[in-house]
Amino acid sequence: MAKQAKRTSRDIRTANRYEVLRQIIAASPTSRQELAAATGLSLATVATLVGELLDLGMLTEVGFEDSAGGRPRGLVAVNASGGALIGVDIAETYVRVELFDLALNVLARAAEDMRPGESRPEQVVGHVAAAVGSVVAQAGVEGARVLGVGVSVPGQVDRDTGISEYAPNWDWHDVPLLDLLAEHIAYPLHLDNPLRACAVAELWFGAARGRGDAVVVNLGTGVGAGLALGGGLHRGVSNSAGEWGHTTLVLDGRPCHCGNHGCVETYVGAPGIMRNLRESSPQSPLLHPDDQTATIDALSRGVAAGDPVALQVVRDTARYLGASIADLINLLNPEVVVLSSWVAAALGEPLLREVREAVARHALRRPLAATEIVLSPIPTDPVCLGAATFALEGALNAVGQKPVGGRAVPRRTAL
Amino acid sequence: MAKQAKRTSRDIRTANRYEVLRQIIAASPTSRQELAAATGLSLATVATLVGELLDLGMLTEVGFEDSAGGRPRGLVAVNASGGALIGVDIAETYVRVELFDLALNVLARAAEDMRPGESRPEQVVGHVAAAVGSVVAQAGVEGARVLGVGVSVPGQVDRDTGISEYAPNWDWHDVPLLDLLAEHIAYPLHLDNPLRACAVAELWFGAARGRGDAVVVNLGTGVGAGLALGGGLHRGVSNSAGEWGHTTLVLDGRPCHCGNHGCVETYVGAPGIMRNLRESSPQSPLLHPDDQTATIDALSRGVAAGDPVALQVVRDTARYLGASIADLINLLNPEVVVLSSWVAAALGEPLLREVREAVARHALRRPLAATEIVLSPIPTDPVCLGAATFALEGALNAVGQKPVGGRAVPRRTAL
Numbered sequence: 112m113a114k115q116a117k118r119t120s121r122d123i124r125t126a127n128r129y130e131v132l133r134q135i136i137a138a139s140p141t142s143r144q145e146l147a148a149a150t151g152l153s154l155a156t157v158a159t160l161v162g163e164l165l166d167l168g169m170l171t172e173v174g175f176e177d178s179a180g181g182r183p184r185g186l187v188a189v190n191a192s193g194g195a196l197i198g199v200d201i202a203e204t205y206v207r208v209e210l211f212d213l214a215l216n217v218l219a220r221a222a223e224d225m226r227p228g229e230s231r232p233e234q235v236v237g238h239v240a241a242a243v244g245s246v247v248a249q250a251g252v253e254g255a256r257v258l259g260v261g262v263s264v265p266g267q268v269d270r271d272t273g274i275s276e277y278a279p280n281w282d283w284h285d286v287p288l289l290d291l292l293a294e295h296i297a298y299p300l301h302l303d304n305p306l307r308a309c310a311v312a313e314l315w316f317g318a319a320r321g322r323g324d325a326v327v328v329n330l331g332t333g334v335g336a337g338l339a340l341g342g343g344l345h346r347g348v349s350n351s352a353g354e355w356g357h358t359t360l361v362l363d364g365r366p367c368h369c370g371n372h373g374c375v376e377t378y379v380g381a382p383g384i385m386r387n388l389r390e391s392s393p394q395s396p397l398l399h400p401d402d403q404t405a406t407i408d409a410l411s412r413g414v415a416a417g418d419p420v421a422l423q424v425v426r427d428t429a430r431y432l433g434a435s436i437a438d439l440i441n442l443l444n445p446e447v448v449v450l451s452s453w454v455a456a457a458l459g460e461p462l463l464r465e466v467r468e469a470v471a472r473h474a475l476r477r478p479l480a481a482t483e484i485v486l487s488p489i490p491t492d493p494v495c496l497g498a499a500t501f502a503l504e505g506a507l508n509a510v511g512q513k514p515v516g517g518r519a520v521p522r523r524t525a526l
Numbered sequence: 527m528a529k530q531a532k533r534t535s536r537d538i539r540t541a542n543r544y545e546v547l548r549q550i551i552a553a554s555p556t557s558r559q560e561l562a563a564a565t566g567l568s569l570a571t572v573a574t575l576v577g578e579l580l581d582l583g584m585l586t587e588v589g590f591e592d593s594a595g596g597r598p599r600g601l602v603a604v605n606a607s608g609g610a611l612i613g614v615d616i617a618e619t620y621v622r623v624e625l626f627d628l629a630l631n632v633l634a635r636a637a638e639d640m641r642p643g644e645s646r647p648e649q650v651v652g653h654v655a656a657a658v659g660s661v662v663a664q665a666g667v668e669g670a671r672v673l674g675v676g677v678s679v680p681g682q683v684d685r686d687t688g689i690s691e692y693a694p695n696w697d698w699h700d701v702p703l704l705d706l707l708a709e710h711i712a713y714p715l716h717l718d719n720p721l722r723a724c725a726v727a728e729l730w731f732g733a734a735r736g737r738g739d740a741v742v743v744n745l746g747t748g749v750g751a752g753l754a755l756g757g758g759l760h761r762g763v764s765n766s767a768g769e770w771g772h773t774t775l776v777l778d779g780r781p782c783h784c785g786n787h788g789c790v791e792t793y794v795g796a797p798g799i800m801r802n803l804r805e806s807s808p809q810s811p812l813l814h815p816d817d818q819t820a821t822i823d824a825l826s827r828g829v830a831a832g833d834p835v836a837l838q839v840v841r842d843t844a845r846y847l848g849a850s851i852a853d854l855i856n857l858l859n860p861e862v863v864v865l866s867s868w869v870a871a872a873l874g875e876p877l878l879r880e881v882r883e884a885v886a887r888h889a890l891r892r893p894l895a896a897t898e899i900v901l902s903p904i905p906t907d908p909v910c911l912g913a914a915t916f917a918l919e920g921a922l923n924a925v926g927q928k929p930v931g932g933r934a935v936p937r938r939t940a941l
Contacts, residue, residue, distance in 0.1 A: 267892045349859055351856075355856070359888065360774060371888050443760070444764055473774065475784060478764065
């Protein structure tokens with residue numbers, strides 16, 4: 112109980128700090144009065160939080176606005192050049208790295224392809240180090256200005272120890288990933304997974320911003336659901352919440368690499384969609400047996416061209432998706448469900464339409480009426496953006512510890 | 527966003543107030559210093575909250591304890607006789623009402639059976655009014671001391687308007703239940719459903735007390751999951767979260783009264799368990815075709831006697847339950863899963879053992895390792911206790927409005 116209450120009490124301060132910065136990023140310049148009105152916090156609380164962010168160098172004072180008859184109000188804005196943030200998206204087939212300013216504008220990008228079978232931790236770490244070096248060089252920022260690097264890796268991670276506990280597609284078990292990365296990268300490192308990266312990106316910058324409860328459904332090679340409940344990320348007691356891909360949709364159904372059968376992922380992850388295609392039309396030229404990306408792209412083009420096989424596969428996939436998104440709606444009663452990641456982006460509106468219809472057939476009336484289902488509005492890689500946001504949150508959590516410019520969060524030498 | 531932050535800010539005060547009273551109910555008498563240590567709140571915050579509860583008449587000062595060398599510390603305890611709370615459990619086949627003192631000790635009980643077909647709202651309201659009258663008379667409390675009545679009714683409810691939106695077993699749609707009850711009952715009324723009543727009972731007095739995230743799995747005629755996340759009830763945006771009974775376990779499986787197919791409830795609710803029995807042993811004398819309670823009791827006795835049919839039915843049911851509880855564990859990563867309600871109580875330890883084994887076959891390693899599965903430790907009707915807790919929360923929310931003794935929460939005349 113003590114643990115619980117303490118966490119809650121610290122969480123609220125952290126959440127307020129995030130809330131104020133989120134609002135400033137969304138609408139700069141702004142006054143403390145406007146921030147208080149927009150966030151519902153007291154003017155005194157806002158003034159304290161703004162003061163902390165000014166001390167950190169994350170905000171700047173940018174003048175005054177007249178208030179009707181009153182004293183002129185001080186305006187603040189994000190100090191975009193006050194620091195840089197790096198987001199790393201490690202996926203099964205590529206590593207993408209983006210460098211952002213403090214307003215989360217992309218300043219530089221780098222990507223590395225990973226060849227099939229190139230999945231040893233040292234190989235992955237080498238690609239990440241190269242791409243991080245590349246974005247820092249491109250952006251021309253001094254190293255000292257990089258406030259942190261957020262790293263997303265698929266599967267289950269222990270963010271406190273920086274260990275990738277289980278990455279199913281590579282069969283990684285207990286890989287000390289941050290420890291390995293720290294040998295090449297001298298900035299503060301923050302590890303998490305793509306589910307939570309996408310959810311935090313939607314929470315700060317996307318469709319979950321300012322919404323009550325949101326579920327960010329991640330459709331890629333693997334699938335999962337980032338849960339933004341009560342305005343913050345729901346992580347669960349051991350940071351593994353969101354494994355919706357490994358909930359049972361068809362008892363005794365398709366075998367899953369997790370050891371179970373009938374998992375949602377086996378029907379709606381990219382390999383599951385390929386199987387849906389193979390089962391409905393084994394000889395289809397849309398099928399690229401060893402290439403998920405090419406197959407999903409071919410389906411996308413097929414749907415646009417009215418190809419009946421492509422339309423049927425999207426409808427079949429939407430039927431599975433509809434039943435399992437309805438499960439999330441019935442269980443969690445969210446205000447918004449966001450479809451994110453590369454499969455959702457590739458299949459886009461046609462998939463969304465079919466999913467909405469299928470969900471309406473499965474969900475209960477009351478939670479259905481309260482829920483909107485949308486595609487992610489984030490135009491760039493949401494995983495990189497979310498990972499960079501973790502680095503931003505890490506820098507914010509260092510408030511009161513040490514001013515930025517030096518290093519906000521100590522390098523993880525203890526790993 | 528404004529809405530969100532405002533809610534969070536008020537929620538934290540309410541949560542702290544609950545936390546302090548919970549701790550005092552668990553260990554009275556106690557000092558402000560002990561409360562601060564146990565809850566993680568500051569001594570100043572605790573002193574303010576204790577002062578409010580003293581003003582409300584919910585606590586009393588009960589003397590001093592010596593502190594090692596320091597000033598004697600004031601001790602407070604629950605003022606058990608400071609008010610009474612009533613919990614109403616409306617179920618498909620009965621109405622149970624319990625009257626509690628402020629320490630949530632039962633002072634009086636009443637129950638009314640409902641005959642098959644006796645499901646019109648006026649009939650149900652008549653039974654509730656009679657039972658409430660009975661407990662007040664038995665306990666001999668003055669009406670003025672009743673701080674509130676919590677009412678649990680199955681299905682989906684709108685607690686703000688007091689409307690039972692949908693009660694599937696009676697086919698109720700938009701019944702203004704609190705309005706009807708207010709014609710007979712002059713105390714403040716609070717409506718919710720058994721899922722949330724059981725969850726709040728576990729959160730205040732049971733297995734979820736002091737735990738991080740908890741899922742209270744309700745096994746009765748209907749089934750569902752009360753979600754206690756981050757120390758509070760997760761209600762969702764329209765108070766309908768927890769409809770785990772209407773998540774899909776077997777796509778295209780057994781038809782469900784909700785209109786869907788393969789819902790968890792059709793396999794593990796009491797009628798689903800009867801069907802499991804009928805499918806495995808159609809002629810079994812354990813089966814009482816029109817009597818759920820008698821059938822579940824017969825199964826319970828059969829298991830105790832080593833009857834192979836009963837053992838098989840419990841194993842089959844546990845297999846469905848195991849897969850669908852594993853879904854909750856994978857998705858939410860809770861610290862504890864509590865099996866509650868009458869079917870769980872009747873089948874008890876043998877069901878628990880089978881469920882634990884089945885969950886271990888289905889859940890992912892990391893969330894599984896963080897989760898404990900237990901039977902509800904609450905010895906009385908958890909729905910009555912939880913409903914009374916809603917009345918207690920209602921009275922606490924009236925802090926700063928009006929001292930209790932009169933009426934803490936206005937009667938819902940506006941319905």
